[in-house]
Amino acid sequence: MKVFLLVLFACLGAASAQFNRFSQFDSAVNRGLKIRGVDVSAPPAKGIQELYFEQVLDHFNGQNNATWKQRYFVNDQFWDGKGPVLLMIGGEGPISSAYVQEHFITYNYAQQYNALLVALEHRFYGESQPLDASKTENLAYLSSEQALADLAWFREQYGASVGAADKKWIAFGGSYPGCLSGWLRQKYPSSFYGSFAASAPVDAKLDFFEYFEVVERSIGEKCAADFQGASEKLWEMAQTADGRSQIKDLFNLCADLPSDALSLANFMMGLTDPIAEGVQYNEDRGNPSAITPICDAMANATDKIQGWASIVAQTQQGQCMDASYESAVQSLVTPGAARSWTYQTCNEFSFFQTTDSTKQPFSKFVPLKYYYALCDDAFGTDPLLRPRIDQTNTIYGSRNYRGTRTHFSNGSIDPWHALGILSADGLPKSNSATFIQGTAHCADLYGPAPSDSQALIEARATQARILAEWLASDEP
Structure with missing residues (x-):
């Protein structure tokens, strides 16, 4: 099962010593190809x-x-x-x-x-x-x-x-x-x-809270409860300097976790990414279930936060995680697929995956204002860029x-x-x-x-x- 998780999350790994949730962004179809072991950077085959x-x-x-x-x-x-x-x-x-x-x-x-x-x-x-x-x-x-x-x-x-x-x-x-x-x-x-x-x-859709609702239904009641309990505990820990220091050690952060709401939201999205990926590509192309090892890791852990950290560690592959909001903005200022797609979501589609629903397992870390801030700080338009979803x-x-x-x-x-x-x-x-x-x-x-x-x-x-x-x- 662990081998599969490493293959599944290979698309999230980075060549640098640090990574954040935007640094290795790629399209959904390309992620599916990578899960199948396809080298999307290979030169064209003959013919x-x-x-x-x-x-x-x-x-x-x-x-x-x-x-x-x-x-x-x-x-x-x-x-x-x-x-x-x-x-x-x-x-x-x-x-x-x-x-x-x-x-x-x-x-x-x-x-x-x-x-x-x-x-x-x-x-x-x-x-x-x-x-x-x-x-x-x-x-x-x-x-x-x-x-x-x-x-x-x-x-x-x-x-x-x-x-x-x-x-x-x-x-x-x-x-x-x-x-x-x-x-x-x-x-x-x-x-x-x-x-x-x-x-x-x-x-x-502006507030795509349903995304994490489907994740909760897909992983099952027991597994969702494990993540919910860990999320609530992480929220409590994030409110104090000592708690944030513990979070840094548990999740191999590159620096102390900032206390501002935007960095906390960015940190939590980094933790939800491997869970969401596991659900979104579960049993893809006959691979073993991604949901099963994820939920087993939580079920078998006495400390659910440590269980979650073990899952995230496989995406990091020895690298530290830069969880700061500033690093996310910097990734979106730099030309690349992450910047282009974020612009499209900020301008046309939104699809902003929040934790606003009570029927999802990731506490209240990620409000809509996190995405508004990313749109503002990455693109700096006047008037501010907002998704024109009604027009779309x-x-x-x-x-x-x-x-x-x-x-x-x-x-x-x-x-x-x-x-x-x-x-x-x-x-x-x-x-x-x-x-x-x-x-x-x-x-x-x-x-x-x-x-x-x-x-x-x-x-x-x-x-x-x-x-x-x-x-x-x-x-x-």
Whole structure:
């Protein structure tokens, strides 16, 4: 079990002597790849092309003629020039050649349908940098609307250049890219014939307290009670200098834990990260349960705080944790995926995971004001940056999805399902949805494995049937 935990949390480790909760940020899909042992930094395999597309900077201002280079990967080994194009959408992190290889279900479909595999990186992530992201004013060009227009323009221009303009393009995405995949069918229905949206949190929400509620239900009553008791004790300890000194030693902090509310919130989020990761990717790709060793560590510990510290220690891998709020802000000031995604949450989506609910196990450490402070201090805009979630939900419809030919899938263990579309009831008839019992974040987006659960096997069979119907259809 310990071996699995080390593999699971490898994506959180850092090469430096210190780490904080933002220093090794990566996209949800990339974290899933790393859990599977995929080296996302490996050079492209033979036959896979890494290319750059001349992309428009501002799709909504005809007087702005600026362009930039957007990275994409192509795998044409199965394409016969007649088959469809399967597009993997990049999201809140860099993409790699893994996106057009056997790690995703699209590879299986490419073999079956002689399809062209393409993956497009999201603007302001990875190597796709339109402007200097350290300047907040440049991030005005970072939005889901610009990203959707990127996808549509790429489809038109690249498709024409390779003789695929008249082919059916099918979009695939998981997590935030799952949202983009679904939204493409609303905003650009003539460009993409169908979309698969895995674990897509389509409901932008300011206070996403439900995230930790799902965590509590997933780990079970006894385990949740162990964390709740430890959290309450940590809160008491954090109120005194002696208590904070003990916390420093228990959790191998790099320095004394500051007493301000923002640093306490940042510290607690650092402690919840491995628990949330364990739930979000539980039993992913046949790996042993992450929930079981986490809860066993708590159950077997006489001192529950020490049990929790032993779990966190595996994420640290010998490094000290910088729990200060200032270190978190510094990570978000520095250009990178964490800064870009935090800007998007501060501007469009929120998804702020607080401990405001009484049905979660992590006490009261993390209020909404923690996230407001991060938005203010990382971006320093005037007026202050605040999530325009009402506008986002008006633009895209939240769960009142009005696009067509889109398949939504969510896993019951995944906390993000709380913001997703779990049923096709009330949606246009050509849409569908699958709620997969016992599965994790984006589980059905990855390639199949012999150890897949029956529920996941059936979900993929549904997905395959839907794709076959779309590709055989004569409907425009």
